[in-house]
Amino acid sequence: MNLMNHEKHYNTLHNYYLQTYQKKVFKIALNGGFTCPNIDGTVATGGCTFCSYMGSGDFAGNKLEPLKVQFEKIKSMMHQKWEEGYYIAYFQANTNTHAPLERLKALYEEAITLDPHIVLLSIGTRPDVLPDDVIEYLGELNTRMPVQIELGLQTIHQVTSDLINRAHDLACFDDAVKRLRQKKIEVVVHIINGLPFETKQMMIETIKHLNTLDIQGIKIHMLHLMEKTKMGYQYKKNPWKLMTLEDYVDVTVEQIGWLRKDIIIHRLTGDAPQAMLIAPDWTKKKFVVTNEIDKKMRHMNLWQGDYDEKERLA
Numbered sequence: 066m067n068l069m070n071h072e073k074h075y076n077t078l079h080n081y082y083l084q085t086y087q088k089k090v091f092k093i094a095l096n097g098g099f100t101c102p103n104i105d106g107t108v109a110t111g112g113c114t115f116c117s118y119m120g121s122g123d124f125a126g127n128k129l130e131p132l133k134v135q136f137e138k139i140k141s142m143m144h145q146k147w148e149e150g151y152y153i154a155y156f157q158a159n160t161n162t163h164a165p166l167e168r169l170k171a172l173y174e175e176a177i178t179l180d181p182h183i184v185l186l187s188i189g190t191r192p193d194v195l196p197d198d199v200i201e202y203l204g205e206l207n208t209r210m211p212v213q214i215e216l217g218l219q220t221i222h223q224v225t226s227d228l229i230n231r232a233h234d235l236a237c238f239d240d241a242v243k244r245l246r247q248k249k250i251e252v253v254v255h256i257i258n259g260l261p262f263e264t265k266q267m268m269i270e271t272i273k274h275l276n277t278l279d280i281q282g283i284k285i286h287m288l289h290l291m292e293k294t295k296m297g298y299q300y301k302k303n304p305w306k307l308m309t310l311e312d313y314v315d316v317t318v319e320q321i322g323w324l325r326k327d328i329i330i331h332r333l334t335g336d337a338p339q340a341m342l343i344a345p346d347w348t349k350k351k352f353v354v355t356n357e358i359d360k361k362m363r364h365m366n367l368w369q370g371d372y373d374e375k376e377r378l379a
């Protein structure tokens with residue numbers, strides 16, 4: 066499947082969906098009322114220092130409403146912009162496998178029947194909250210409805226991981242990917258560029274490591290410093306140098322050059338509620354960011370995976 070073109074020198078999710086489903090596909094973020102084991106003490110307390118109190122699901126539905134109500138509300142909002150399409154039921158906020166198996170089964174089974182046009186169930190979680198019985202069940206569910214797991218990693222570097230209180234290591238992440246792929250479950254990885262004290266080389270090493278794993282997609286986010294987060298307080302108290310737009314474009318373009326050619330890029334920017342954003346201000350202009358990335362790749366005549374391919378052939 067060739068998803069690249071003159072405009073976009075990398076595999077965009079938009080092109081992937083169009084080729085796969087021949088229609089627009091909407092992701093509908095549902096809130097199953099989960100907590101996070103990195104906040105509630107199961108694994109650690111305090112959470113990842115960049116995480117907002119909404120559990121990194123700032124645009125999901127209202128957890129107090131039934132899934133059907135959340136789904137219909139978001140669906141009708143989507144249809145104000147686009148007339149028709151398919152849907153992805155997306156459990157986004159917090160850690161969406163952090164519950165007993167019976168509760169997970171009830172929620173997921175309900176979610177996939179919310180609408181006949183749902184084509185995928187997407188579940189955001191941590192690598193340390195995927196016990197064997199959950200993976201076994203997801204593997205079975207995957208034979209009835211495609212399942213995609215969005216797995217938070219953020220960085221491969223333990224020193225950064227400790228600093229931001231991720232509370233799991235890389236071996237745990239690698240093992241989760243391996244066990245999910247044994248059940249043929251699609252894996253999409255989240256990483257963040259611009260974490261404190263990470264160099265360009267460290268961010269590229271994260272991509273090179275991901276190339277060695279059987280992953281199908283990636284979301285590359287820029288660091289947002291948000292109000293009411295530990296990192297936001299740390300920054301206000303003792304500011305450090307943040308990435309500029311130029312830095313972000315430079316690093317991300319090089320990461321795309323290294324990223325394996327078959328991996329689908331789901332995102333190159335992030336979303337943060339504007340009222341809660343402390344910095345960097347340029348992150349508000351998502352279209353500028355992607356335009357600059359596209360422009361630079363065209364100017365360099367660089368395509369996704371070029372560096373990786375060259376190194377493999379050397």
Ligand code: SF4
Pocket residue numbers: 101102103104111112113116117120121158159160191217
């Ligand atoms: S694992 Fe996710 S939900 Fe939990 S604290 Fe970290 S970013 Fe927030």
